[in-house]
Amino acid sequence: MFPAIRIREVTKRYGALQALAGIDLDIAQGEFFGLLGPNGAGKTTLISALAGLVRVDGGSLAVMGHDVRQDYRAARRALGVVPQELVYDPFFTVHETLRFQSGYHGLRRNDAWIDEILAALGLADKADAYLRDLSGGMKRRVLVAQALVHKPPVIVLDEPTAGVDVELRLSLWAFVRRLNAEGHTIVLTTHYLEEAENLCGRVAMLKAGRIVALDTTANLLRRFSLHRLRLRLAGGGSLPDALRDRARQEDGYWVLPYQDHGELEGLLAALREAGCGIAEFEVGQADLEGAFLSLMQEGAA
Amino acid sequence: MSGLGTLLYKEVLRFWKVSFQTIAAPVLTSLLYLLIFSHVLEAHVRVYENVGYVAFLVPGLVIMAVLQNAFANSSSSLIQSKVTGSLVFVLLTPITYGEFWLAYVLAAVLRGLAVGVAMLLATLPWGMPQMAEPGWILAFAALGGAVFGTLGVIAGIWADKYDQLAAFQNFLVLPLTFLSGVFYSIHSLPPFWQVLSHWNPVFYMIDGFRHGFFGISDVSPWLGIAVTGATFVALALLTLAMLRSGYKLRS
Numbered sequence: 412m413f414p415a416i417r418i419r420e421v422t423k424r425y426g427a428l429q430a431l432a433g434i435d436l437d438i439a440q441g442e443f444f445g446l447l448g449p450n451g452a453g454k455t456t457l458i459s460a461l462a463g464l465v466r467v468d469g470g471s472l473a474v475m476g477h478d479v480r481q482d483y484r485a486a487r488r489a490l491g492v493v494p495q496e497l498v499y500d501p502f503f504t505v506h507e508t509l510r511f512q513s514g515y516h517g518l519r520r521n522d523a524w525i526d527e528i529l530a531a532l533g534l535a536d537k538a539d540a541y542l543r544d545l546s547g548g549m550k551r552r553v554l555v556a557q558a559l560v561h562k563p564p565v566i567v568l569d570e571p572t573a574g575v576d577v578e579l580r581l582s583l584w585a586f587v588r589r590l591n592a593e594g595h596t597i598v599l600t601t602h603y604l605e606e607a608e609n610l611c612g613r614v615a616m617l618k619a620g621r622i623v624a625l626d627t628t629a630n631l632l633r634r635f636s637l638h639r640l641r642l643r644l645a646g647g648g649s650l651p652d653a654l655r656d657r658a659r660q661e662d663g664y665w666v667l668p669y670q671d672h673g674e675l676e677g678l679l680a681a682l683r684e685a686g687c688g689i690a691e692f693e694v695g696q697a698d699l700e701g702a703f704l705s706l707m708q709e710g711a712a
Numbered sequence: 713m714s715g716l717g718t719l720l721y722k723e724v725l726r727f728w729k730v731s732f733q734t735i736a737a738p739v740l741t742s743l744l745y746l747l748i749f750s751h752v753l754e755a756h757v758r759v760y761e762n763v764g765y766v767a768f769l770v771p772g773l774v775i776m777a778v779l780q781n782a783f784a785n786s787s788s789s790l791i792q793s794k795v796t797g798s799l800v801f802v803l804l805t806p807i808t809y810g811e812f813w814l815a816y817v818l819a820a821v822l823r824g825l826a827v828g829v830a831m832l833l834a835t836l837p838w839g840m841p842q843m844a845e846p847g848w849i850l851a852f853a854a855l856g857g858a859v860f861g862t863l864g865v866i867a868g869i870w871a872d873k874y875d876q877l878a879a880f881q882n883f884l885v886l887p888l889t890f891l892s893g894v895f896y897s898i899h900s901l902p903p904f905w906q907v908l909s910h911w912n913p914v915f916y917m918i919d920g921f922r923h924g925f926f927g928i929s930d931v932s933p934w935l936g937i938a939v940t941g942a943t944f945v946a947l948a949l950l951t952l953a954m955l956r957s958g959y960k961l962r963s
């Protein structure tokens with residue numbers, strides 16, 4: 412079976428900037444795939460190349476076995492893209508917008524599916540509202556709906572939750588999960604690790620146009636700490652040598668990262684043995700941005 | 713509906729929804745020209761025997777409005793959807809570049825014709841126009857509209873900002889349409905300008921359109937339709953080559 416997405420040696424240059432520096436990637440049908448990376452890593456460029464909005468300098472891309480240049484009509488029929496930018500045509504209603512989008516794909520009668528998408532995205536009561544009158548969150552939902560009108564087997568969402576409220580974020584995830592369960596391949600770009608952690612089976616990390624890590628989400632997360640112990644010692648004391656190596660200082664606190672709550676007991680025992688009194692103590696989630704950065708540095712090395 | 717049909721329908725709906733601006737406003741502008749020029753020139757100018765100046769002027773103003781509005785339709789729709797980014801919704805679909813071009817041009821022709829018909833109706837108080845050979849009227853309006861609709865596609869794709877489009881309109885479209893015999897017959901021009909006018913394809917559109925009304929013209933309508941058709945084919949090929957290359961649309 413051919414992969415949902417097949418990317419081979421793709422390069423793209425903007426003047427002096429190498430936006431994509433040789434990308435190879437296969438995404439299997441039915442996967443929930445995360446494309447992660449800091450701003451400017453090349454995520455949007457890669458997606459645009461897949462959608463035919465950007466023409467690459469070298470390499471090839473295919474969606475469901477259809478080359479995006481030679482066989483662009485079939486490739487675009489197989490692909491639904493939710494753009495990163497909140498773009499919309501202010502002069503039409505939600506319903507008109509979705510009917511046009513169906514028509515562009517050559518679908519004549521699509522109202523049943525359109526109504527279903529509207530309901531699932533909580534847009535049913537906005538069907539006759541003009542796009543210009545909708546809030547940002549509602550416009551984002553319409554963007555998602557537009558990407559789905561032709562029931563594409565492959566759906567790509569480019570930072571769909573940037574600047575979106577929690578409620579929408581949750582309902583969006585529930586909906587995307589459902590689509591994935593129904594067999595759609597989902598590709599999601601985000602810079603929230605947490606989002607990838609909750610949703611994606613596999614992730615690729617992109618940096619400066621290169622894939623610096625590609626693994627299952629579980630494997631990748633194992634490579635850095637998920638939790639942290641933050642504490643202040645009584646009398647301003649110092650940590651025992653064994654712990655000091657893996658700790659860092661932060662505004663008078665010691666921060667100790669660890670992988671799994673089972674390790675906590677050992678850490679506390681080591682402190683007790685060294686005779687360190689604890690004045691303050693706090694357990695929390697690791698700073699994901701920080702973990703991400705360390706992984707990025709590792710990838711660059 | 714097919715992709716082409718949908719895009720055409722959307723483009724027509726776009727101007728129809730704001731027909732006060734896209735149809736009524738240009739008709740009013742043309743009527744003002746008619747009022748002013750007929751008042752000033754009626755007693756002084758007689759271009760053809762048996763044709764009063766107002767009767768002569770009306771077809772010229774109508775075809776000028778057809779051409780200008782066909783250009784305005786495709787160019788403003790394209791720049792608007794480029795600036796808002798909503799053009800991406802079309803670019804993401806299987807619509808071919810040929811269908812893309814055709815949809816914008818057909819919508820432009822329909823806008824031009826809508827303005828033309830409204831303009832003719834609005835001039836009825838000045839008298840029922842003579843329509844000697846109506847086939848030429850329709851042929852020159854439609855083909856001329858297609859030429860300017862295509863020019864509008866070129867301008868809309870090329871321009872990144874509204875003021876670049878305005879420059880295209882002010883320095884190319886307006887002079888071309890104004891200086892092509894709307895207000896006069898080129899026979900009244902000095903020889904140099906007469907020769908120059910024969911190199912301006914818009915002159916043939918206006919002359920041929922007017923021929924449909926009076927059955928007389930400066931040059932044969934067959935020559936006129938050939939020049940207009942050749943202009944259309946040349947611009948269409950250029951536009952299709954632009955779209956095919958992805959110029960400004962697919963980076």
Ligand SMILES: Nc1ncnc2c1ncn2[C@@H]1O[C@H](COP(=O)(O)OP(=O)(O)O)[C@@H](O)[C@H]1O
Binds near residue numbers: 428448456
């Ligand atoms: N049209 C363009 N012209 C010039 N540079 C661009 C263009 N599009 C993107 N870039 C540059 O390419 C790099 C990758 O951008 P992008 O793919 O948008 O990154 P991401 O989506 O990961 O934030 C950035 O440095 C960006 O500035």
Ligand SMILES: [Mg+2]
Binds near residue numbers: 454455456495569570
């Ligand atoms: Mg991006």
